[in-house]
Amino acid sequence: MGFEDPESFEPRILSRAYLDAVKNVALRVVVERGGALYCGICGRGPYRRKGLYLHLKRIHGDDILDLVELEVRRLVSSSKRRGRA
Numbered sequence: 001m002g003f004e005d006p007e008s009f010e011p012r013i014l015s016r017a018y019l020d021a022v023k024n025v026a027l028r029v030v031v032e033r034g035g036a037l038y039c040g041i042c043g044r045g046p047y048r049r050k051g052l053y054l055h056l057k058r059i060h061g062d063d064i065l066d067l068v069e070l071e072v073r074r075l076v077s078s079s080k081r082r083g084r085a
Contacts, residue, residue: 017079021071029056029064 029040030052037052038045041060056064
């Protein structure tokens with residue numbers, strides 16, 4: 001879907017930033033309510049795991065890539081402000 005191997009990124013902060021960004025975004029795009037899964041982007045559902053995966057991939061694939069890119073920028077900017085880059 002447009003991601004390369006994060007371990008090959010230089011500087012190394014980018015590989016960590018991408019891994020952290022994917023984890024952070026993943027926690028936001030899936031919402032669990034009463035044991036059912038819902039889309040965290042548009043609120044549709046309930047879905048089973050596979051149905052939610054297909055919905056996210058087909059409908060929100062580009063949105064998720066944008067969210068990851070924004071999160072990477074936020075993480076890198078945050079770590080630069082703290083003097084870690």
